Amino acid sequence: MSPLTLWPATASEQAARIDMLFTGLLVISGAILLLVAGLLLVLCARYRRGSAAPRGDLPDFIRRDVEIGWTAATLFLALFLFWWAGATQLRASDPPAGALEVHVVAKQWMWKTRYPNGAREINALHAPRGEAMRLMMTSQDVIHSFFVPAFRLKQDVLPGRFTEMWFRATKPGEYRLFCAEFCGTDHARMGGTVTVMEPEDFARWVAAQPQEEDLPGEGAALFTALGCSGCHAAASAVHAPVLAGVYGRMVHLADGRTVRADEAYLRDSILQPKRDVVVGYEPIMPSFDGLVDEADLQRLVAYLQSLRGEAAR
Ligand code: CUA
Structure with missing residues:
Protein backbone atom coordinates (compact mmCIF):
# COMPACT_ATOMS: atom_id res chain seq x y z
CA MET A 1 0.00 0.00 0.00
CA SER A 2 1.52 3.30 -1.00
CA PRO A 3 1.29 6.18 1.49
CA LEU A 4 -0.91 8.02 -0.99
CA THR A 5 -3.51 5.27 -1.05
CA LEU A 6 -6.39 6.18 1.19
CA TRP A 7 -7.66 2.65 1.77
CA PRO A 8 -6.00 -0.74 2.35
CA ALA A 9 -5.94 -3.11 -0.63
CA THR A 10 -9.43 -4.03 -1.86
CA ALA A 11 -9.74 -7.70 -2.65
CA SER A 12 -13.38 -8.66 -2.19
CA GLU A 13 -16.65 -7.84 -3.85
CA GLN A 14 -18.09 -6.07 -0.85
CA ALA A 15 -14.93 -4.05 -0.20
CA ALA A 16 -15.85 -1.49 -2.89
CA ARG A 17 -19.38 -1.08 -1.53
CA ILE A 18 -18.13 -0.66 2.00
CA ASP A 19 -15.51 1.86 0.91
CA MET A 20 -18.20 3.83 -0.91
CA LEU A 21 -20.36 3.86 2.20
CA PHE A 22 -17.40 4.90 4.34
CA THR A 23 -16.41 7.67 1.93
CA GLY A 24 -20.02 8.85 1.75
CA LEU A 25 -20.30 9.04 5.53
CA LEU A 26 -16.96 10.84 5.72
CA VAL A 27 -17.95 13.43 3.09
CA ILE A 28 -21.42 14.05 4.55
CA SER A 29 -20.22 14.36 8.13
CA GLY A 30 -17.25 16.44 6.99
CA ALA A 31 -19.58 18.86 5.19
CA ILE A 32 -21.83 19.12 8.26
CA LEU A 33 -18.81 19.71 10.48
CA LEU A 34 -17.54 22.49 8.21
CA LEU A 35 -20.97 24.13 8.03
CA VAL A 36 -21.53 24.07 11.80
CA ALA A 37 -17.98 25.07 12.73
CA GLY A 38 -17.98 27.77 10.02
CA LEU A 39 -21.26 29.29 11.24
CA LEU A 40 -19.98 29.14 14.80
CA LEU A 41 -16.85 31.06 13.86
CA VAL A 42 -18.79 33.64 11.83
CA LEU A 43 -21.25 34.25 14.67
CA CYS A 44 -18.45 34.42 17.25
CA ALA A 45 -16.74 37.10 15.18
CA ARG A 46 -19.89 39.02 14.36
CA TYR A 47 -21.32 39.08 17.86
CA ARG A 48 -18.05 39.42 19.76
CA ARG A 49 -18.09 41.74 22.77
CA GLY A 50 -18.17 45.36 21.74
CA SER A 51 -19.25 44.74 18.14
CA ALA A 52 -21.87 47.00 16.62
CA ALA A 53 -23.91 44.13 15.05
CA PRO A 54 -27.66 44.48 15.74
CA ARG A 55 -29.05 42.34 18.54
CA GLY A 56 -32.58 41.30 19.40
CA ASP A 57 -35.07 38.54 18.58
CA LEU A 58 -34.49 36.36 15.51
CA PRO A 59 -36.79 37.11 12.56
CA ASP A 60 -39.86 34.85 12.46
CA PHE A 61 -38.84 33.03 9.29
CA ILE A 62 -35.71 31.72 11.02
CA ARG A 63 -37.58 30.63 14.09
CA ARG A 64 -40.14 28.70 12.07
CA ASP A 65 -39.30 27.81 8.46
CA VAL A 66 -35.59 27.36 8.82
CA GLU A 67 -36.04 25.36 12.02
CA ILE A 68 -38.55 23.03 10.34
CA GLY A 69 -36.30 22.83 7.28
CA TRP A 70 -33.18 21.64 9.00
CA THR A 71 -35.06 19.28 11.29
CA ALA A 72 -36.64 17.61 8.27
CA ALA A 73 -33.36 17.60 6.32
CA THR A 74 -31.54 15.94 9.22
CA LEU A 75 -34.30 13.36 9.57
CA PHE A 76 -34.22 12.44 5.90
CA LEU A 77 -30.44 12.34 5.85
CA ALA A 78 -30.43 10.00 8.86
CA LEU A 79 -33.05 7.73 7.22
CA PHE A 80 -31.08 7.69 3.98
CA LEU A 81 -27.86 6.73 5.79
CA PHE A 82 -29.71 4.05 7.74
CA TRP A 83 -31.05 2.56 4.52
CA TRP A 84 -27.65 2.74 2.80
CA ALA A 85 -25.75 1.11 5.66
CA GLY A 86 -28.49 -1.46 6.26
CA ALA A 87 -28.64 -2.50 2.60
CA THR A 88 -24.84 -2.80 2.43
CA GLN A 89 -24.77 -4.87 5.61
CA LEU A 90 -27.61 -7.16 4.51
CA ARG A 91 -25.89 -7.84 1.22
CA ALA A 92 -22.64 -8.61 3.00
CA SER A 93 -24.27 -11.01 5.46
CA ASP A 94 -26.36 -13.18 3.15
CA PRO A 95 -24.22 -15.93 1.58
CA PRO A 96 -25.25 -17.08 -1.91
CA ALA A 97 -26.34 -20.71 -2.31
CA GLY A 98 -23.58 -23.09 -3.27
CA ALA A 99 -20.79 -21.17 -1.57
CA GLN A 209 -3.23 -31.11 0.56
CA PRO A 210 -2.79 -34.18 2.74
CA GLN A 211 -6.10 -35.99 3.15
CA GLU A 212 -7.00 -37.34 6.53
CA GLU A 213 -6.89 -41.12 6.47
CA ASP A 214 -5.33 -41.87 9.82
CA LEU A 215 -8.40 -41.41 12.03
CA PRO A 216 -6.82 -42.45 15.37
CA GLY A 217 -3.77 -40.31 14.64
CA GLU A 218 -5.96 -37.32 13.77
CA GLY A 219 -7.98 -38.04 16.89
CA ALA A 220 -4.84 -38.07 19.03
CA ALA A 221 -3.86 -34.67 17.62
CA LEU A 222 -7.36 -33.37 18.33
CA PHE A 223 -7.24 -34.80 21.83
CA THR A 224 -4.26 -32.55 22.48
CA ALA A 225 -5.41 -29.57 20.41
CA LEU A 226 -8.82 -29.41 22.09
CA GLY A 227 -7.21 -29.60 25.50
CA CYS A 228 -8.65 -33.04 26.45
CA SER A 229 -5.19 -34.28 27.33
CA GLY A 230 -4.80 -31.48 29.87
CA CYS A 231 -7.29 -33.17 32.23
CA HIS A 232 -7.54 -36.78 31.02
CA ALA A 233 -3.97 -37.68 31.90
CA ALA A 234 -2.61 -39.70 34.80
CA ALA A 235 -0.37 -36.81 35.82
CA SER A 236 -3.09 -34.13 35.62
CA ALA A 237 -3.99 -32.10 38.70
CA VAL A 238 -7.63 -32.25 37.56
CA HIS A 239 -9.40 -35.36 38.78
CA ALA A 240 -10.65 -36.68 35.44
CA PRO A 241 -10.99 -40.29 34.25
CA VAL A 242 -7.91 -41.58 32.46
CA LEU A 243 -9.29 -42.79 29.16
CA ALA A 244 -6.83 -45.52 28.20
CA GLY A 245 -8.89 -48.70 28.04
CA VAL A 246 -12.22 -47.01 28.67
CA TYR A 247 -13.66 -48.18 25.35
CA GLY A 248 -15.80 -51.26 25.76
CA ARG A 249 -15.67 -51.19 29.57
CA MET A 250 -18.71 -51.04 31.85
CA VAL A 251 -19.07 -47.60 33.44
CA HIS A 252 -20.98 -46.88 36.66
CA LEU A 253 -22.97 -43.67 36.54
CA ALA A 254 -23.95 -41.42 39.44
CA ASP A 255 -27.65 -42.12 38.83
CA GLY A 256 -27.11 -45.84 39.47
CA ARG A 257 -27.04 -47.07 35.89
CA THR A 258 -24.24 -49.11 34.45
CA VAL A 259 -23.55 -48.64 30.76
CA ARG A 260 -21.02 -49.92 28.29
CA ALA A 261 -18.60 -47.29 26.99
CA ASP A 262 -19.33 -47.81 23.31
CA GLU A 263 -19.06 -45.32 20.44
CA ALA A 264 -22.38 -43.66 21.26
CA TYR A 265 -21.45 -43.33 24.94
CA LEU A 266 -18.11 -41.72 24.09
CA ARG A 267 -19.76 -39.37 21.63
CA ASP A 268 -22.41 -38.31 24.18
CA SER A 269 -19.75 -37.86 26.83
CA ILE A 270 -17.97 -35.36 24.62
CA LEU A 271 -21.13 -33.45 23.65
CA GLN A 272 -23.08 -33.72 26.92
CA PRO A 273 -20.59 -34.58 29.64
CA LYS A 274 -22.93 -33.42 32.41
CA ARG A 275 -25.73 -35.81 31.47
CA ASP A 276 -24.11 -39.14 32.33
CA VAL A 277 -21.86 -38.36 35.28
CA VAL A 278 -19.46 -41.14 36.18
CA VAL A 279 -19.45 -42.28 39.82
CA GLY A 280 -16.61 -40.71 41.74
CA TYR A 281 -16.06 -37.69 39.47
CA GLU A 282 -17.21 -34.09 39.61
CA PRO A 283 -19.27 -32.98 36.58
CA ILE A 284 -16.77 -30.27 35.62
CA MET A 285 -16.06 -31.11 31.98
CA PRO A 286 -17.41 -28.49 29.55
CA SER A 287 -19.49 -29.58 26.57
CA PHE A 288 -17.73 -29.77 23.24
CA ASP A 289 -20.99 -29.47 21.36
CA GLY A 290 -20.36 -26.95 18.59
CA LEU A 291 -16.59 -27.18 18.93
CA VAL A 292 -16.23 -30.56 17.28
CA ASP A 293 -18.12 -31.61 14.20
CA GLU A 294 -19.18 -35.14 13.35
CA ALA A 295 -15.90 -35.80 11.57
CA ASP A 296 -13.96 -34.66 14.64
CA LEU A 297 -16.11 -36.87 16.86
CA GLN A 298 -15.30 -39.83 14.63
CA ARG A 299 -11.61 -39.08 14.98
CA LEU A 300 -11.76 -38.68 18.75
CA VAL A 301 -13.72 -41.89 19.19
CA ALA A 302 -11.31 -43.72 16.88
CA TYR A 303 -8.44 -42.49 19.02
CA LEU A 304 -10.10 -43.66 22.25
CA GLN A 305 -10.79 -47.05 20.67
CA SER A 306 -7.14 -47.30 19.72
CA LEU A 307 -6.14 -46.96 23.38
CA ARG A 308 -7.42 -50.46 24.22
CA GLY A 309 -4.02 -52.01 23.63
CA GLU A 310 -2.28 -49.48 25.83
CA ALA A 311 -4.45 -50.34 28.82
CA ALA A 312 -3.72 -54.05 28.44
CA ARG A 313 0.01 -53.47 28.57
CU1 CUA B 1 -7.54 -11.80 19.87
CU2 CUA B 1 -7.94 -14.05 19.32
Whole structure:
Protein backbone atom coordinates (compact mmCIF):
# COMPACT_ATOMS: atom_id res chain seq x y z
CA MET A 1 0.00 0.00 0.00
CA SER A 2 1.52 3.30 -1.00
CA PRO A 3 1.29 6.18 1.49
CA LEU A 4 -0.91 8.02 -0.99
CA THR A 5 -3.51 5.27 -1.05
CA LEU A 6 -6.39 6.18 1.19
CA TRP A 7 -7.66 2.65 1.77
CA PRO A 8 -6.00 -0.74 2.35
CA ALA A 9 -5.94 -3.11 -0.63
CA THR A 10 -9.43 -4.03 -1.86
CA ALA A 11 -9.74 -7.70 -2.65
CA SER A 12 -13.38 -8.66 -2.19
CA GLU A 13 -16.65 -7.84 -3.85
CA GLN A 14 -18.09 -6.07 -0.85
CA ALA A 15 -14.93 -4.05 -0.20
CA ALA A 16 -15.85 -1.49 -2.89
CA ARG A 17 -19.38 -1.08 -1.53
CA ILE A 18 -18.13 -0.66 2.00
CA ASP A 19 -15.51 1.86 0.91
CA MET A 20 -18.20 3.83 -0.91
CA LEU A 21 -20.36 3.86 2.20
CA PHE A 22 -17.40 4.90 4.34
CA THR A 23 -16.41 7.67 1.93
CA GLY A 24 -20.02 8.85 1.75
CA LEU A 25 -20.30 9.04 5.53
CA LEU A 26 -16.96 10.84 5.72
CA VAL A 27 -17.95 13.43 3.09
CA ILE A 28 -21.42 14.05 4.55
CA SER A 29 -20.22 14.36 8.13
CA GLY A 30 -17.25 16.44 6.99
CA ALA A 31 -19.58 18.86 5.19
CA ILE A 32 -21.83 19.12 8.26
CA LEU A 33 -18.81 19.71 10.48
CA LEU A 34 -17.54 22.49 8.21
CA LEU A 35 -20.97 24.13 8.03
CA VAL A 36 -21.53 24.07 11.80
CA ALA A 37 -17.98 25.07 12.73
CA GLY A 38 -17.98 27.77 10.02
CA LEU A 39 -21.26 29.29 11.24
CA LEU A 40 -19.98 29.14 14.80
CA LEU A 41 -16.85 31.06 13.86
CA VAL A 42 -18.79 33.64 11.83
CA LEU A 43 -21.25 34.25 14.67
CA CYS A 44 -18.45 34.42 17.25
CA ALA A 45 -16.74 37.10 15.18
CA ARG A 46 -19.89 39.02 14.36
CA TYR A 47 -21.32 39.08 17.86
CA ARG A 48 -18.05 39.42 19.76
CA ARG A 49 -18.09 41.74 22.77
CA GLY A 50 -18.17 45.36 21.74
CA SER A 51 -19.25 44.74 18.14
CA ALA A 52 -21.87 47.00 16.62
CA ALA A 53 -23.91 44.13 15.05
CA PRO A 54 -27.66 44.48 15.74
CA ARG A 55 -29.05 42.34 18.54
CA GLY A 56 -32.58 41.30 19.40
CA ASP A 57 -35.07 38.54 18.58
CA LEU A 58 -34.49 36.36 15.51
CA PRO A 59 -36.79 37.11 12.56
CA ASP A 60 -39.86 34.85 12.46
CA PHE A 61 -38.84 33.03 9.29
CA ILE A 62 -35.71 31.72 11.02
CA ARG A 63 -37.58 30.63 14.09
CA ARG A 64 -40.14 28.70 12.07
CA ASP A 65 -39.30 27.81 8.46
CA VAL A 66 -35.59 27.36 8.82
CA GLU A 67 -36.04 25.36 12.02
CA ILE A 68 -38.55 23.03 10.34
CA GLY A 69 -36.30 22.83 7.28
CA TRP A 70 -33.18 21.64 9.00
CA THR A 71 -35.06 19.28 11.29
CA ALA A 72 -36.64 17.61 8.27
CA ALA A 73 -33.36 17.60 6.32
CA THR A 74 -31.54 15.94 9.22
CA LEU A 75 -34.30 13.36 9.57
CA PHE A 76 -34.22 12.44 5.90
CA LEU A 77 -30.44 12.34 5.85
CA ALA A 78 -30.43 10.00 8.86
CA LEU A 79 -33.05 7.73 7.22
CA PHE A 80 -31.08 7.69 3.98
CA LEU A 81 -27.86 6.73 5.79
CA PHE A 82 -29.71 4.05 7.74
CA TRP A 83 -31.05 2.56 4.52
CA TRP A 84 -27.65 2.74 2.80
CA ALA A 85 -25.75 1.11 5.66
CA GLY A 86 -28.49 -1.46 6.26
CA ALA A 87 -28.64 -2.50 2.60
CA THR A 88 -24.84 -2.80 2.43
CA GLN A 89 -24.77 -4.87 5.61
CA LEU A 90 -27.61 -7.16 4.51
CA ARG A 91 -25.89 -7.84 1.22
CA ALA A 92 -22.64 -8.61 3.00
CA SER A 93 -24.27 -11.01 5.46
CA ASP A 94 -26.36 -13.18 3.15
CA PRO A 95 -24.22 -15.93 1.58
CA PRO A 96 -25.25 -17.08 -1.91
CA ALA A 97 -26.34 -20.71 -2.31
CA GLY A 98 -23.58 -23.09 -3.27
CA ALA A 99 -20.79 -21.17 -1.57
CA LEU A 100 -17.71 -23.20 -0.73
CA GLU A 101 -17.93 -23.95 2.98
CA VAL A 102 -14.84 -23.70 5.17
CA HIS A 103 -14.83 -24.32 8.91
CA VAL A 104 -12.79 -21.97 11.04
CA VAL A 105 -11.95 -22.76 14.65
CA ALA A 106 -10.31 -20.07 16.75
CA LYS A 107 -8.34 -20.81 19.88
CA GLN A 108 -5.81 -18.97 21.97
CA TRP A 109 -3.91 -18.08 19.81
CA MET A 110 -4.41 -19.48 16.37
CA TRP A 111 -6.84 -19.89 13.51
CA LYS A 112 -7.58 -23.37 12.25
CA THR A 113 -9.24 -23.83 8.88
CA ARG A 114 -10.74 -26.95 7.37
CA TYR A 115 -11.84 -27.41 3.75
CA PRO A 116 -14.71 -29.63 2.53
CA ASN A 117 -12.28 -32.32 1.34
CA GLY A 118 -10.70 -32.60 4.79
CA ALA A 119 -7.61 -30.50 4.12
CA ARG A 120 -6.58 -28.43 7.11
CA GLU A 121 -4.43 -25.40 7.76
CA ILE A 122 -3.29 -23.31 10.68
CA ASN A 123 -3.19 -19.50 10.47
CA ALA A 124 -3.88 -19.68 6.76
CA LEU A 125 -6.86 -19.58 4.46
CA HIS A 126 -6.79 -20.19 0.73
CA ALA A 127 -9.65 -18.95 -1.44
CA PRO A 128 -10.47 -19.10 -5.15
CA ARG A 129 -10.89 -15.78 -6.94
CA GLY A 130 -14.43 -15.01 -8.06
CA GLU A 131 -16.09 -17.79 -6.06
CA ALA A 132 -18.18 -17.33 -2.96
CA MET A 133 -16.66 -18.79 0.19
CA ARG A 134 -18.64 -19.17 3.38
CA LEU A 135 -16.87 -19.43 6.72
CA MET A 136 -18.53 -21.31 9.57
CA MET A 137 -16.68 -20.13 12.62
CA THR A 138 -16.53 -21.07 16.26
CA SER A 139 -14.11 -20.68 19.14
CA GLN A 140 -12.68 -23.25 21.48
CA ASP A 141 -12.11 -20.85 24.35
CA VAL A 142 -12.81 -17.11 24.42
CA ILE A 143 -14.24 -14.56 21.99
CA HIS A 144 -12.04 -13.84 19.00
CA SER A 145 -12.75 -11.80 15.88
CA PHE A 146 -11.90 -12.79 12.31
CA PHE A 147 -10.68 -9.67 10.52
CA VAL A 148 -9.42 -9.39 6.94
CA PRO A 149 -8.94 -5.66 6.17
CA ALA A 150 -8.51 -6.24 2.42
CA PHE A 151 -11.96 -7.87 2.35
CA ARG A 152 -13.45 -5.24 4.73
CA LEU A 153 -14.74 -8.13 6.81
CA LYS A 154 -14.79 -8.57 10.56
CA GLN A 155 -16.87 -11.07 12.49
CA ASP A 156 -16.80 -12.10 16.13
CA VAL A 157 -16.05 -15.77 16.72
CA LEU A 158 -17.76 -17.09 19.83
CA PRO A 159 -17.38 -20.20 21.95
CA GLY A 160 -20.42 -22.49 21.98
CA ARG A 161 -22.01 -21.26 18.78
CA PHE A 162 -21.35 -20.80 15.09
CA THR A 163 -21.06 -17.42 13.46
CA GLU A 164 -20.82 -17.16 9.72
CA MET A 165 -19.39 -14.82 7.17
CA TRP A 166 -18.96 -14.97 3.42
CA PHE A 167 -16.95 -13.22 0.75
CA ARG A 168 -16.09 -13.34 -2.92
CA ALA A 169 -12.43 -12.55 -3.42
CA THR A 170 -11.66 -10.46 -6.47
CA LYS A 171 -7.89 -10.21 -6.69
CA PRO A 172 -5.23 -12.92 -6.39
CA GLY A 173 -2.63 -12.16 -3.75
CA GLU A 174 -1.78 -12.52 -0.10
CA TYR A 175 -3.68 -10.60 2.52
CA ARG A 176 -3.31 -10.28 6.27
CA LEU A 177 -5.67 -11.95 8.70
CA PHE A 178 -5.97 -10.52 12.21
CA CYS A 179 -7.74 -11.27 15.45
CA ALA A 180 -9.67 -8.11 16.28
CA GLU A 181 -10.95 -8.99 19.73
CA PHE A 182 -8.62 -8.89 22.71
CA CYS A 183 -8.27 -12.52 23.72
CA GLY A 184 -5.25 -12.81 25.99
CA THR A 185 -1.47 -12.65 26.07
CA ASP A 186 -0.76 -13.40 22.42
CA HIS A 187 -3.78 -11.63 20.93
CA ALA A 188 -1.48 -9.34 18.94
CA ARG A 189 0.23 -12.34 17.38
CA MET A 190 -2.97 -14.19 16.52
CA GLY A 191 -3.07 -13.74 12.78
CA GLY A 192 -2.27 -15.31 9.49
CA THR A 193 -2.50 -15.04 5.75
CA VAL A 194 -5.39 -15.24 3.33
CA THR A 195 -4.18 -16.35 -0.09
CA VAL A 196 -6.45 -15.70 -3.04
CA MET A 197 -5.69 -17.92 -6.04
CA GLU A 198 -7.10 -18.41 -9.51
CA PRO A 199 -9.86 -21.07 -9.33
CA GLU A 200 -7.78 -23.67 -11.23
CA ASP A 201 -4.79 -23.08 -8.95
CA PHE A 202 -7.01 -23.31 -5.91
CA ALA A 203 -8.55 -26.61 -7.06
CA ARG A 204 -5.07 -28.01 -7.63
CA TRP A 205 -3.82 -26.71 -4.31
CA VAL A 206 -6.68 -28.03 -2.22
CA ALA A 207 -6.54 -31.45 -3.89
CA ALA A 208 -2.81 -31.66 -3.18
CA GLN A 209 -3.23 -31.11 0.56
CA PRO A 210 -2.79 -34.18 2.74
CA GLN A 211 -6.10 -35.99 3.15
CA GLU A 212 -7.00 -37.34 6.53
CA GLU A 213 -6.89 -41.12 6.47
CA ASP A 214 -5.33 -41.87 9.82
CA LEU A 215 -8.40 -41.41 12.03
CA PRO A 216 -6.82 -42.45 15.37
CA GLY A 217 -3.77 -40.31 14.64
CA GLU A 218 -5.96 -37.32 13.77
CA GLY A 219 -7.98 -38.04 16.89
CA ALA A 220 -4.84 -38.07 19.03
CA ALA A 221 -3.86 -34.67 17.62
CA LEU A 222 -7.36 -33.37 18.33
CA PHE A 223 -7.24 -34.80 21.83
CA THR A 224 -4.26 -32.55 22.48
CA ALA A 225 -5.41 -29.57 20.41
CA LEU A 226 -8.82 -29.41 22.09
CA GLY A 227 -7.21 -29.60 25.50
CA CYS A 228 -8.65 -33.04 26.45
CA SER A 229 -5.19 -34.28 27.33
CA GLY A 230 -4.80 -31.48 29.87
CA CYS A 231 -7.29 -33.17 32.23
CA HIS A 232 -7.54 -36.78 31.02
CA ALA A 233 -3.97 -37.68 31.90
CA ALA A 234 -2.61 -39.70 34.80
CA ALA A 235 -0.37 -36.81 35.82
CA SER A 236 -3.09 -34.13 35.62
CA ALA A 237 -3.99 -32.10 38.70
CA VAL A 238 -7.63 -32.25 37.56
CA HIS A 239 -9.40 -35.36 38.78
CA ALA A 240 -10.65 -36.68 35.44
CA PRO A 241 -10.99 -40.29 34.25
CA VAL A 242 -7.91 -41.58 32.46
CA LEU A 243 -9.29 -42.79 29.16
CA ALA A 244 -6.83 -45.52 28.20
CA GLY A 245 -8.89 -48.70 28.04
CA VAL A 246 -12.22 -47.01 28.67
CA TYR A 247 -13.66 -48.18 25.35
CA GLY A 248 -15.80 -51.26 25.76
CA ARG A 249 -15.67 -51.19 29.57
CA MET A 250 -18.71 -51.04 31.85
CA VAL A 251 -19.07 -47.60 33.44
CA HIS A 252 -20.98 -46.88 36.66
CA LEU A 253 -22.97 -43.67 36.54
CA ALA A 254 -23.95 -41.42 39.44
CA ASP A 255 -27.65 -42.12 38.83
CA GLY A 256 -27.11 -45.84 39.47
CA ARG A 257 -27.04 -47.07 35.89
CA THR A 258 -24.24 -49.11 34.45
CA VAL A 259 -23.55 -48.64 30.76
CA ARG A 260 -21.02 -49.92 28.29
CA ALA A 261 -18.60 -47.29 26.99
CA ASP A 262 -19.33 -47.81 23.31
CA GLU A 263 -19.06 -45.32 20.44
CA ALA A 264 -22.38 -43.66 21.26
CA TYR A 265 -21.45 -43.33 24.94
CA LEU A 266 -18.11 -41.72 24.09
CA ARG A 267 -19.76 -39.37 21.63
CA ASP A 268 -22.41 -38.31 24.18
CA SER A 269 -19.75 -37.86 26.83
CA ILE A 270 -17.97 -35.36 24.62
CA LEU A 271 -21.13 -33.45 23.65
CA GLN A 272 -23.08 -33.72 26.92
CA PRO A 273 -20.59 -34.58 29.64
CA LYS A 274 -22.93 -33.42 32.41
CA ARG A 275 -25.73 -35.81 31.47
CA ASP A 276 -24.11 -39.14 32.33
CA VAL A 277 -21.86 -38.36 35.28
CA VAL A 278 -19.46 -41.14 36.18
CA VAL A 279 -19.45 -42.28 39.82
CA GLY A 280 -16.61 -40.71 41.74
CA TYR A 281 -16.06 -37.69 39.47
CA GLU A 282 -17.21 -34.09 39.61
CA PRO A 283 -19.27 -32.98 36.58
CA ILE A 284 -16.77 -30.27 35.62
CA MET A 285 -16.06 -31.11 31.98
CA PRO A 286 -17.41 -28.49 29.55
CA SER A 287 -19.49 -29.58 26.57
CA PHE A 288 -17.73 -29.77 23.24
CA ASP A 289 -20.99 -29.47 21.36
CA GLY A 290 -20.36 -26.95 18.59
CA LEU A 291 -16.59 -27.18 18.93
CA VAL A 292 -16.23 -30.56 17.28
CA ASP A 293 -18.12 -31.61 14.20
CA GLU A 294 -19.18 -35.14 13.35
CA ALA A 295 -15.90 -35.80 11.57
CA ASP A 296 -13.96 -34.66 14.64
CA LEU A 297 -16.11 -36.87 16.86
CA GLN A 298 -15.30 -39.83 14.63
CA ARG A 299 -11.61 -39.08 14.98
CA LEU A 300 -11.76 -38.68 18.75
CA VAL A 301 -13.72 -41.89 19.19
CA ALA A 302 -11.31 -43.72 16.88
CA TYR A 303 -8.44 -42.49 19.02
CA LEU A 304 -10.10 -43.66 22.25
CA GLN A 305 -10.79 -47.05 20.67
CA SER A 306 -7.14 -47.30 19.72
CA LEU A 307 -6.14 -46.96 23.38
CA ARG A 308 -7.42 -50.46 24.22
CA GLY A 309 -4.02 -52.01 23.63
CA GLU A 310 -2.28 -49.48 25.83
CA ALA A 311 -4.45 -50.34 28.82
CA ALA A 312 -3.72 -54.05 28.44
CA ARG A 313 0.01 -53.47 28.57
CU1 CUA B 1 -7.94 -14.05 19.32
CU2 CUA B 1 -7.54 -11.80 19.87
